[in-house]
Amino acid sequence: MIALAASVVLALYIIIPGLLSRFLYRLFIPLKVIVGGKTEEASRATFSAVIPFILALVVVWYIPGLNSIPLTAPHPELKAADYKLIANCLYSESIFHQQNDNFWQAMQRSVSRQILFLFWYYLLTALAALGLGYLTASYGKFRSNRYYRWFADKFLFPKISEWHPLFTTFVFADKQTTVRADILTTTDHLYRGRISEHFIDSTGKLTGLILTEAHRFDRRTYLRDLENNALEISSEDYWREIPGAKLYMFADKIVNLNLNYESDEPDESALLIFLRERLKRQVKVELTQRPEEE
Amino acid sequence: MTATDFSNLADLLQEDSVPRWFRKQVDERSAEILRTLEQGRSITLQGPQGEAVTIAPANQETRPN
Numbered sequence: 001m002i003a004l005a006a007s008v009v010l011a012l013y014i015i016i017p018g019l020l021s022r023f024l025y026r027l028f029i030p031l032k033v034i035v036g037g038k039t040e041e042a043s044r045a046t047f048s049a050v051i052p053f054i055l056a057l058v059v060v061w062y063i064p065g066l067n068s069i070p071l072t073a074p075h076p077e078l079k080a081a082d083y084k085l086i087a088n089c090l091y092s093e094s095i096f097h098q099q100n101d102n103f104w105q106a107m108q109r110s111v112s113r114q115i116l117f118l119f120w121y122y123l124l125t126a127l128a129a130l131g132l133g134y135l136t137a138s139y140g141k142f143r144s145n146r147y148y149r150w151f152a153d154k155f156l157f158p159k160i161s162e163w164h165p166l167f168t169t170f171v172f173a174d175k176q177t178t179v180r181a182d183i184l185t186t187t188d189h190l191y192r193g194r195i196s197e198h199f200i201d202s203t204g205k206l207t208g209l210i211l212t213e214a215h216r217f218d219r220r221t222y223l224r225d226l227e228n229n230a231l232e233i234s235s236e237d238y239w240r241e242i243p244g245a246k247l248y249m250f251a252d253k254i255v256n257l258n259l260n261y262e263s264d265e266p267d268e269s270a271l272l273i274f275l276r277e278r279l280k281r282q283v284k285v286e287l288t289q290r291p292e293e294e
Numbered sequence: 295m296t297a298t299d300f301s302n303l304a305d306l307l308q309e310d311s312v313p314r315w316f317r318k319q320v321d322e323r324s325a326e327i328l329r330t331l332e333q334g335r336s337i338t339l340q341g342p343q344g345e346a347v348t349i350a351p352a353n354q355e356t357r358p359n
Contacts, residue, residue, distance in 0.1 A: 263312065274320070282352035
Protein backbone atom coordinates (compact mmCIF):
# COMPACT_ATOMS: atom_id res chain seq x y z
CA MET A 1 0.00 0.00 0.00
CA ILE A 2 2.83 2.36 0.92
CA ALA A 3 4.53 1.60 -2.42
CA LEU A 4 1.34 2.35 -4.32
CA ALA A 5 0.88 5.65 -2.48
CA ALA A 6 4.53 6.56 -3.11
CA SER A 7 4.09 5.86 -6.83
CA VAL A 8 1.03 8.11 -7.00
CA VAL A 9 2.87 10.92 -5.19
CA LEU A 10 5.89 10.50 -7.49
CA ALA A 11 3.69 10.68 -10.58
CA LEU A 12 1.67 13.68 -9.39
CA TYR A 13 4.55 15.75 -8.01
CA ILE A 14 7.56 14.84 -10.15
CA ILE A 15 6.66 13.05 -13.39
CA ILE A 16 3.59 14.99 -14.56
CA PRO A 17 5.05 18.47 -13.85
CA GLY A 18 8.29 17.37 -15.54
CA LEU A 19 6.45 16.19 -18.66
CA LEU A 20 4.30 19.33 -18.72
CA SER A 21 7.35 21.56 -18.41
CA ARG A 22 9.29 19.71 -21.14
CA PHE A 23 6.29 19.70 -23.48
CA LEU A 24 5.78 23.46 -23.22
CA TYR A 25 9.49 24.33 -23.28
CA ARG A 26 9.89 22.22 -26.43
CA LEU A 27 7.45 24.50 -28.25
CA PHE A 28 10.18 27.18 -28.23
CA ILE A 29 13.44 25.26 -28.60
CA PRO A 30 14.13 21.62 -29.48
CA LEU A 31 15.25 19.89 -26.30
CA LYS A 32 17.85 17.86 -28.16
CA VAL A 33 19.98 20.98 -28.44
CA ILE A 34 20.32 21.07 -24.66
CA VAL A 35 23.01 18.55 -23.87
CA GLY A 36 24.16 17.02 -20.60
CA GLY A 37 24.00 13.81 -18.64
CA LYS A 38 21.34 12.48 -16.33
CA THR A 39 22.69 14.59 -13.48
CA GLU A 40 22.29 17.82 -15.46
CA GLU A 41 18.84 16.75 -16.60
CA ALA A 42 17.79 16.00 -13.01
CA SER A 43 19.21 19.34 -11.83
CA ARG A 44 17.33 21.21 -14.55
CA ALA A 45 14.09 19.40 -13.77
CA THR A 46 14.48 20.15 -10.07
CA PHE A 47 15.24 23.80 -10.74
CA SER A 48 12.28 24.26 -13.06
CA ALA A 49 9.96 22.48 -10.60
CA VAL A 50 11.17 23.80 -7.24
CA ILE A 51 10.28 27.44 -7.83
CA PRO A 52 6.70 26.70 -9.02
CA PHE A 53 6.36 24.27 -6.09
CA ILE A 54 7.32 26.91 -3.53
CA LEU A 55 5.12 29.53 -5.18
CA ALA A 56 2.17 27.12 -5.22
CA LEU A 57 2.63 26.53 -1.48
CA VAL A 58 2.68 30.29 -0.88
CA VAL A 59 -0.52 30.73 -2.91
CA VAL A 60 -2.37 27.90 -1.18
CA TRP A 61 -1.26 28.78 2.35
CA TYR A 62 -1.07 32.56 2.40
CA ILE A 63 -3.00 34.29 -0.37
CA PRO A 64 -6.69 34.71 0.41
CA GLY A 65 -8.93 34.60 -2.63
CA LEU A 66 -6.49 32.61 -4.73
CA ASN A 67 -6.46 29.75 -2.21
CA SER A 68 -10.10 28.99 -2.95
CA ILE A 69 -9.59 28.61 -6.71
CA PRO A 70 -10.63 26.20 -8.23
CA LEU A 71 -12.17 24.81 -4.99
CA THR A 72 -12.17 25.40 -1.26
CA ALA A 73 -10.31 22.88 0.87
CA PRO A 74 -12.33 22.54 4.11
CA HIS A 75 -10.97 22.27 7.64
CA PRO A 76 -7.40 23.47 7.21
CA GLU A 77 -6.95 23.02 10.98
CA LEU A 78 -7.22 19.26 10.49
CA LYS A 79 -4.49 19.12 7.88
CA ALA A 80 -1.73 17.64 10.05
CA ALA A 81 -4.05 15.19 11.79
CA ASP A 82 -5.50 14.01 8.47
CA TYR A 83 -2.09 13.31 6.93
CA LYS A 84 -0.96 11.52 10.07
CA LEU A 85 -4.05 9.31 10.09
CA ILE A 86 -3.67 8.51 6.37
CA ALA A 87 -0.01 7.62 6.80
CA ASN A 88 -0.82 5.35 9.75
CA CYS A 89 -3.63 3.62 7.90
CA LEU A 90 -1.45 3.06 4.82
CA TYR A 91 1.27 1.63 7.03
CA SER A 92 -0.90 -0.70 9.13
CA GLU A 93 -3.89 -2.70 7.98
CA SER A 94 -5.22 -3.10 11.55
CA ILE A 95 -5.27 0.68 12.07
CA PHE A 96 -7.01 1.02 8.73
CA HIS A 97 -9.79 -1.37 9.84
CA GLN A 98 -10.15 0.41 13.21
CA GLN A 99 -10.26 3.90 11.69
CA ASN A 100 -12.06 3.06 8.48
CA ASP A 101 -14.66 5.87 8.58
CA ASN A 102 -12.19 8.45 9.85
CA PHE A 103 -9.71 7.40 7.19
CA TRP A 104 -12.12 8.05 4.32
CA GLN A 105 -13.20 11.42 5.76
CA ALA A 106 -9.56 12.44 6.17
CA MET A 107 -8.84 11.18 2.67
CA GLN A 108 -11.70 13.24 1.20
CA ARG A 109 -10.43 16.44 2.83
CA SER A 110 -6.85 15.69 1.80
CA VAL A 111 -7.83 15.04 -1.80
CA SER A 112 -9.50 18.47 -1.92
CA ARG A 113 -6.34 20.05 -0.52
CA GLN A 114 -4.17 18.21 -3.05
CA ILE A 115 -6.40 19.18 -5.97
CA LEU A 116 -6.14 22.82 -4.89
CA PHE A 117 -2.37 22.60 -4.54
CA LEU A 118 -1.80 20.64 -7.76
CA PHE A 119 -3.94 23.08 -9.73
CA TRP A 120 -1.62 25.93 -8.76
CA TYR A 121 1.52 23.80 -9.01
CA TYR A 122 0.74 22.71 -12.58
CA LEU A 123 -0.40 26.20 -13.59
CA LEU A 124 2.79 27.82 -12.26
CA THR A 125 4.94 25.06 -13.77
CA ALA A 126 3.31 25.71 -17.15
CA LEU A 127 3.80 29.48 -16.83
CA ALA A 128 7.44 29.01 -15.81
CA ALA A 129 8.07 26.71 -18.79
CA LEU A 130 6.39 29.14 -21.19
CA GLY A 131 8.33 32.08 -19.75
CA LEU A 132 11.67 30.29 -19.90
CA GLY A 133 10.89 29.02 -23.39
CA TYR A 134 10.06 32.52 -24.59
CA LEU A 135 13.23 33.95 -23.05
CA THR A 136 15.27 31.16 -24.59
CA ALA A 137 13.83 31.55 -28.07
CA SER A 138 14.14 35.35 -28.00
CA TYR A 139 17.91 35.49 -27.57
CA GLY A 140 18.43 37.47 -30.76
CA LYS A 141 15.87 40.05 -29.65
CA PHE A 142 17.07 40.56 -26.06
CA ARG A 143 20.81 39.91 -26.33
CA SER A 144 21.76 43.57 -26.12
CA ASN A 145 20.35 43.77 -22.61
CA ARG A 146 23.21 43.00 -20.20
CA TYR A 147 20.98 41.55 -17.48
CA TYR A 148 19.40 39.21 -19.99
CA ARG A 149 22.86 38.20 -21.29
CA TRP A 150 23.99 37.33 -17.79
CA PHE A 151 20.82 35.33 -17.12
CA ALA A 152 21.14 33.56 -20.47
CA ASP A 153 24.81 32.68 -19.93
CA LYS A 154 24.27 31.39 -16.41
CA PHE A 155 20.86 29.76 -16.58
CA LEU A 156 19.41 29.43 -20.07
CA PHE A 157 22.33 28.18 -22.15
CA PRO A 158 25.11 26.71 -20.03
CA LYS A 159 24.54 23.33 -21.67
CA ILE A 160 23.41 24.22 -25.16
CA SER A 161 24.84 22.22 -28.05
CA GLU A 162 27.24 24.44 -30.01
CA TRP A 163 25.72 23.25 -33.29
CA HIS A 164 22.39 24.98 -32.67
CA PRO A 165 23.72 28.58 -32.65
CA LEU A 166 26.25 27.73 -35.35
CA PHE A 167 23.80 26.23 -37.84
CA THR A 168 20.61 28.22 -37.21
CA THR A 169 19.52 31.84 -36.96
CA PHE A 170 19.09 31.39 -33.21
CA VAL A 171 21.37 34.25 -32.13
CA PHE A 172 20.18 36.68 -34.81
CA ALA A 173 17.35 39.12 -34.35
CA ASP A 174 16.84 39.02 -38.12
CA LYS A 175 15.36 35.56 -38.63
CA GLN A 176 15.76 35.93 -42.40
CA THR A 177 19.52 35.52 -41.92
CA THR A 178 20.90 32.74 -44.10
CA VAL A 179 23.52 30.30 -42.85
CA ARG A 180 25.93 29.16 -45.57
CA ALA A 181 28.87 26.82 -45.36
CA ASP A 182 31.93 25.80 -47.33
CA ILE A 183 32.62 22.18 -46.42
CA LEU A 184 35.83 20.24 -46.99
CA THR A 185 35.29 16.48 -46.86
CA THR A 186 37.61 13.61 -46.01
CA THR A 187 37.60 12.75 -49.73
CA ASP A 188 39.16 16.18 -50.42
CA HIS A 189 36.06 17.58 -52.09
CA LEU A 190 34.85 21.08 -51.41
CA TYR A 191 31.12 21.78 -51.22
CA ARG A 192 29.17 24.90 -50.45
CA GLY A 193 25.52 25.65 -49.90
CA ARG A 194 22.87 26.80 -47.52
CA ILE A 195 22.48 24.86 -44.28
CA SER A 196 18.83 23.91 -44.08
CA GLU A 197 18.88 21.32 -41.32
CA HIS A 198 21.29 19.62 -39.00
CA PHE A 199 21.09 16.49 -36.93
CA ILE A 200 22.58 15.63 -33.56
CA ASP A 201 22.48 12.52 -31.42
CA SER A 202 21.35 12.29 -27.80
CA THR A 203 24.75 13.51 -26.56
CA GLY A 204 24.66 16.60 -28.77
CA LYS A 205 27.20 15.21 -31.27
CA LEU A 206 26.66 16.25 -34.89
CA THR A 207 25.61 13.34 -37.13
CA GLY A 208 24.88 15.14 -40.39
CA LEU A 209 23.47 18.17 -42.13
CA ILE A 210 21.41 19.00 -45.21
CA LEU A 211 22.67 21.53 -47.75
CA THR A 212 20.36 23.22 -50.23
CA GLU A 213 21.53 25.31 -53.19
CA ALA A 214 24.54 23.00 -53.07
CA HIS A 215 27.61 23.38 -55.28
CA ARG A 216 30.75 21.28 -55.67
CA PHE A 217 34.09 22.86 -56.51
CA ASP A 218 35.59 21.47 -59.72
CA ARG A 219 39.13 21.37 -58.43
CA ARG A 220 40.57 19.22 -61.19
CA THR A 221 39.50 21.62 -63.96
CA TYR A 222 40.49 24.60 -61.86
CA LEU A 223 44.03 23.28 -61.37
CA ARG A 224 44.35 22.41 -65.06
CA ASP A 225 43.16 25.88 -66.13
CA LEU A 226 45.32 27.50 -63.49
CA GLU A 227 48.32 25.81 -65.01
CA ASN A 228 47.39 26.98 -68.52
CA ASN A 229 46.02 30.48 -67.85
CA ALA A 230 47.34 31.49 -64.48
CA LEU A 231 46.16 35.11 -64.60
CA GLU A 232 42.84 34.78 -66.38
CA ILE A 233 40.74 32.54 -64.14
CA SER A 234 38.51 33.17 -61.17
CA SER A 235 37.80 30.41 -58.70
CA GLU A 236 34.14 31.52 -58.63
CA ASP A 237 33.72 30.09 -62.15
CA TYR A 238 34.49 26.55 -61.01
CA TRP A 239 31.60 25.96 -58.65
CA ARG A 240 29.25 23.42 -60.25
CA GLU A 241 25.64 23.21 -59.19
CA ILE A 242 24.65 19.82 -57.80
CA PRO A 243 21.38 18.59 -59.26
CA GLY A 244 18.76 17.74 -56.66
CA ALA A 245 17.26 19.90 -54.00
CA LYS A 246 19.01 18.62 -50.88
CA LEU A 247 22.47 17.25 -50.24
CA TYR A 248 22.95 15.25 -47.04
CA MET A 249 26.46 15.43 -45.61
CA PHE A 250 27.50 12.81 -43.07
CA ALA A 251 29.28 14.49 -40.18
CA ASP A 252 32.06 11.91 -40.09
CA LYS A 253 32.99 12.85 -43.69
CA ILE A 254 33.46 16.52 -42.81
CA VAL A 255 37.01 17.75 -42.18
CA ASN A 256 36.16 21.40 -41.63
CA LEU A 257 33.44 23.98 -42.10
CA ASN A 258 33.63 27.62 -43.09
CA LEU A 259 30.40 29.29 -41.97
CA ASN A 260 28.91 32.53 -43.28
CA TYR A 261 25.86 34.38 -42.01
CA GLU A 262 24.08 36.55 -44.51
CA SER A 263 21.67 39.07 -43.09
CA ASP A 264 19.50 41.45 -45.09
CA GLU A 265 19.88 44.02 -42.34
CA PRO A 266 23.60 44.68 -41.94
CA ASP A 267 25.16 47.34 -39.82
CA GLU A 268 28.28 49.31 -40.59
CA SER A 269 30.41 47.64 -37.94
CA ALA A 270 29.67 44.18 -39.41
CA LEU A 271 30.53 45.47 -42.90
CA LEU A 272 33.78 46.98 -41.64
CA ILE A 273 34.89 43.80 -39.91
CA PHE A 274 34.08 41.79 -43.03
CA LEU A 275 35.94 44.17 -45.38
CA ARG A 276 39.02 44.40 -43.20
CA GLU A 277 39.16 40.62 -43.12
CA ARG A 278 38.67 40.17 -46.88
CA LEU A 279 40.72 43.11 -48.18
CA LYS A 280 43.41 42.99 -45.52
CA ARG A 281 43.45 46.75 -45.15
CA GLN A 282 41.75 49.50 -43.19
CA VAL A 283 38.74 51.04 -44.93
CA LYS A 284 35.77 53.25 -44.16
CA VAL A 285 32.23 52.43 -45.18
CA GLU A 286 29.02 54.35 -45.59
CA LEU A 287 25.78 52.42 -45.74
CA THR A 288 22.81 53.75 -47.68
CA GLN A 289 19.67 51.86 -46.68
CA ARG A 290 17.19 50.69 -49.28
CA PRO A 291 14.43 53.19 -50.11
CA GLU A 292 11.22 52.77 -48.10
CA GLU A 293 8.56 50.85 -50.01
CA GLU A 294 5.44 52.86 -50.73
CA MET B 295 28.48 22.95 -25.53
CA THR B 296 30.45 26.16 -25.46
CA ALA B 297 33.58 26.40 -23.34
CA THR B 298 33.06 30.12 -22.74
CA ASP B 299 29.89 32.09 -22.15
CA PHE B 300 27.21 31.62 -24.76
CA SER B 301 27.04 35.35 -25.45
CA ASN B 302 30.72 35.32 -26.54
CA LEU B 303 29.87 32.78 -29.21
CA ALA B 304 26.83 34.81 -30.28
CA ASP B 305 28.97 37.96 -30.63
CA LEU B 306 31.50 36.05 -32.70
CA LEU B 307 28.83 34.75 -35.07
CA GLN B 308 27.31 38.18 -35.56
CA GLU B 309 30.61 39.89 -36.28
CA ASP B 310 30.58 39.38 -40.03
CA SER B 311 26.94 38.73 -40.88
CA VAL B 312 26.65 40.67 -44.13
CA PRO B 313 24.17 40.48 -47.01
CA ARG B 314 24.77 37.87 -49.64
CA TRP B 315 24.88 40.39 -52.49
CA PHE B 316 27.57 42.32 -50.63
CA ARG B 317 29.67 39.26 -49.85
CA LYS B 318 29.37 38.10 -53.47
CA GLN B 319 30.37 41.46 -54.93
CA VAL B 320 33.34 41.82 -52.60
CA ASP B 321 34.52 38.32 -53.49
CA GLU B 322 34.07 38.84 -57.23
CA ARG B 323 35.36 42.41 -57.39
CA SER B 324 38.04 42.32 -54.73
CA ALA B 325 40.82 43.10 -57.24
CA GLU B 326 38.88 46.08 -58.58
CA ILE B 327 38.03 47.32 -55.07
CA LEU B 328 41.64 47.07 -53.95
CA ARG B 329 42.86 48.83 -57.10
CA THR B 330 40.39 51.68 -56.55
CA LEU B 331 41.36 52.04 -52.91
CA GLU B 332 45.06 52.01 -53.84
CA GLN B 333 44.36 54.98 -56.10
CA GLY B 334 42.87 56.82 -53.13
CA ARG B 335 39.33 56.70 -54.51
CA SER B 336 36.15 55.20 -53.11
CA ILE B 337 33.86 52.64 -54.71
CA THR B 338 30.14 51.99 -54.27
CA LEU B 339 28.60 48.53 -54.30
CA GLN B 340 24.91 48.52 -55.16
CA GLY B 341 22.44 46.05 -53.62
CA PRO B 342 19.41 44.55 -55.36
CA GLN B 343 16.89 46.59 -53.34
CA GLY B 344 18.53 49.97 -53.92
CA GLU B 345 20.75 49.83 -50.85
CA ALA B 346 24.40 50.76 -51.33
CA VAL B 347 27.70 50.53 -49.52
CA THR B 348 30.46 53.00 -50.29
CA ILE B 349 33.95 51.83 -49.43
CA ALA B 350 36.75 54.33 -49.08
CA PRO B 351 40.37 54.29 -47.90
CA ALA B 352 40.52 54.76 -44.14
CA ASN B 353 42.01 58.24 -44.48
CA GLN B 354 39.41 59.57 -46.95
CA GLU B 355 35.81 60.74 -46.98
CA THR B 356 33.34 58.13 -48.26
CA ARG B 357 32.30 60.15 -51.30
CA PRO B 358 31.98 57.90 -54.39
CA ASN B 359 33.94 58.83 -57.49
